[in-house]
Amino acid sequence: MRWTLKPKPNPETASHLAEVLGVEKPIASLLAQRGISTFEEAKKFFRPSLKDLHDPFLMKDMDLAIDRLEKAISEGENIMVYGDYDVDGTTSVALVYSYLKSFYPNVASYIPDRYDEGYGVSYKGIDFASDNDITLIIALDCGIKAIEKVDYAKEKGVDFIICDHHRPGAEIPKAVAVLDPKREDCGYPYKELCGCGVGFKLLQAYAERKQEKFETLLPYLDLVATAIAADIVPITGENRILAYHGLRVINAAPRAGFKAILEQVKKQTITITDVVFIIAPRINAAGRMKHGLHAVNLLTEENEERAKIAASEIEVYNSDRRDADKAITLEALNQIEELNEQERLTTVVYQENWHKGVIGIVASRLTETYYRPTLVFTRSGEKLAASARSVKGFDVYDALEGCSEYIEQFGGHKYAAGLTLLEVQYENFKRKFEEVVASTIDKHLLTPEISIDAEIDLKEITPKFYRILQQFAPFGPGNMSPVFMAKGLRDTGYAKCVGADQTHLKCRFQQKNSKLSFGAIGFGLGEKCDQLSNGQPVRAAFAIEENEFNGNISLQLKLKDIEVE
Incomplete structure (x- = not known):
């Protein structure tokens, strides 16, 4: 292990905080390290206020999104709320679907099948919308790279509002509105929202346009807090405010689905760590082992008895997920030893029968073992699909960009990404990924810090x-x-x-x-x-x-x- 002692903060700042807050010097120093220098900043840190959330209309295209949503509702259009099958995606769909459904009947939810459709917006989903007279799709936690699919939908008379937080490519889809704080032309003050967070800003903007009180949105903050925790986005700025108040909702008045999960594990007071290790894996298990709609159904269920039944089903999926995770991790570790690849700077493994739903977890396990950028591949139809995980300080998304000549499709974040490629390119990709990482990584990052x-x-x-x-x-x-x-x-x-x-x-x-x-x-x-x-x-x-x-x-x-x- 590599021990790194953070720089000591300015002693005058620490002394000032100790005096004005009436706290011991070690506490004051910790606050100063976190960029806090005044009584007012400390107050906002210890008591995050919903009043400090940014104006949602500062996000580029928000006015266009709300105009289109209002038009759809006023003209009685059918709306589809579409999201990915992981925690961020399913909570996003549950959030926007349940909010709209509370006052508007013509709303459907849609989660793509991990195995049949893969990640993100799918042609099958668009065809489903077209076949069912749906004219507006709100895509959550996905869509920022769906250039051709948005064009395809437009030809079928289906509009898109995209709410995403992944990094855009060189081109932005020609949707009615593309909400993504990571757009270079978006001046929104906070860039680190998760997909569910962007969905929440859409609801906040809609409620403001309708002059509804913000309090009507409070019950939905538990979903936002869960997505923030599960997607491992920074808990700073707006995310900290939303997570703080979302946790209060989970603890004070949990929705039926959360209540059912927590009763099963006999847990009462919930921290963000509990969300990561108790709630998130169970929501994820539905999309990994069966279908993400099971998670949406649990999160939107209002009847406590039906929620208990749904939670017990998901508990079975989670148990199956654990068994698959253990077995595949063992096989992957054996493969690394058999190929004598312990000395590489990257881990890239492949087995065509590995369960696609758990390769992300296995990639995390292998990263813990060998502590280097890791990809775990399995077969997905005619192609190979992989989950990537990285080590602290190294951008695996950038590394994948350096291998793009061998990749069919990829997307994600600095520390976690997904991709597909043709089987014939696997060895070329594996060689190139090792070359890119070897030429760009600081070697000290390969020792856990x-x-x-x-x-x-x-x-x-x-x-x-x-x-x-x-x-x-x-x-x-x-x-x-x-x-x-x-x-x-x-x-x-x-x-x-x-x-x-x-x-x-x-x-x-x-x-x-x-x-x-x-x-x-x-x-x-x-x-x-x-x-x-x-x-x-x-x-x-x-x-x-x-x-x-x-x-x-x-x-x-x-x-x-x-x-x-």
């Missing part, structure tokens, strides 16, 4: 300190849960390996001459146990969390790594 916010003494970790830290949430990219470093730590004699396979480390640390001690747990750090057994001093990188044991709650260190000093 622990980014440390600050060095502290154990005596600074108090219940009050932890309570304030919790108010830094929701955590995510751009506002990660703080990681600390402490030096001069010794185990008090409790160090041992724990877990079914003895791969985890449990110990108790004291620092220097202090009698104060903290329990610590290090998942996957069992091999470090010997470093603590002879009482030698170590330094540790850790987060702080609560540990409940026999009804007693105490603070403990969640270890990221330890090193002998």
Whole structure:
């Protein structure tokens, strides 16, 4: 592991914040590191306000989108809400479909079949719209590269409003309106919305045009928060405001579908981490193993009994997904060893029978193992389809652009992308991808990084300190849960390996001459146990969390790594 200590903030700024906020210096320093320098900025950080959301009409084409939507509704047109089959796509469809359906009957939802139609806008979806007298499609979390498909739809008398957040290509589709804050000609102040976030801005604009109170949109923020968490977009600016209030909705008044999921896993108070690891995989499982419409149906179901039935079905899909994920990951790891490819700078594997619905998860698992840009391919009809994942600091989307001569179609983000190519080009692509990455990546990025916010003494970790830290949430990219470093730590004699396979480390640390001690747990750090057994001093990188044991709650260190000093 590569330890990186973030630069210390301006000491005057930290001192000022400590004084005006009445907080300890370590808290003030963490705030200053996050770009906060005044009382007002700190207030907005700790109490994100919906009043600070941007005017939706600042987004290019928003006025055109609302004009077309109003025309459709006033003239009784049939509208189709179309979205991708992942969490961002299905929550987006649930959001816009359920909002429109609350006052307008002529609305249908559509999720493409992952296996039959693939990612994004499909000709089959457009034909379905045309055959059913649908004249307006609202495409969510997809469409920014659907140049030919939008033209095809226009020939059939079907208009498009595109709400996307992926990077555009050289050409923008000739839709009625293309809402995408990443458009170069879009002056919208916040560029990091997810697809569901762009869909929400469409609803916000529509509600403003109709002079509806913003409060009518509040119940939909749980969907937006779920998409923000699952799509791993930065939790800064507008995303932070939307995630903060969306989590409050999930906890205070969850929709029937969320309530059913949470009852199954017996979870009450939900954090953004719970959304990522509990809610998101289950919503995703529908599109991975069966069909994304199952997720939309769960998210739009208002009857609690029917929601419970839908949630139990999705629980089965999630269990199947876990089994497939484990089996394919093992096969992929064996393939890498058999081909003797451990020394490459990239991982590219292919097996024609791998389940297309889980190759993205497998790519993430392989990235964790070998820590390098990774692609997992499987057969999809006449072509090969792949999911790409990257390491922190390296833009895999740009790398794929450098291999575009061998690719049929691709899209995505800096750290996650998807593509298709002809089987005959697989070996050419694999060679070229290795060349592109080898010539562009800084080699230090191939060692996992622990980014440390600050060095502290154990005596600074108090219940009050932890309570304030919790108010830094929701955590995510751009506002990660703080990681600390402490030096001069010794185990008090409790160090041992724990877990079914003895791969985890449990110990108790004291620092220097202090009698104060903290329990610590290090998942996957069992091999470090010997470093603590002879009482030698170590330094540790850790987060702080609560540990409940026999009804007693105490603070403990969640270890990221330890090193002998």
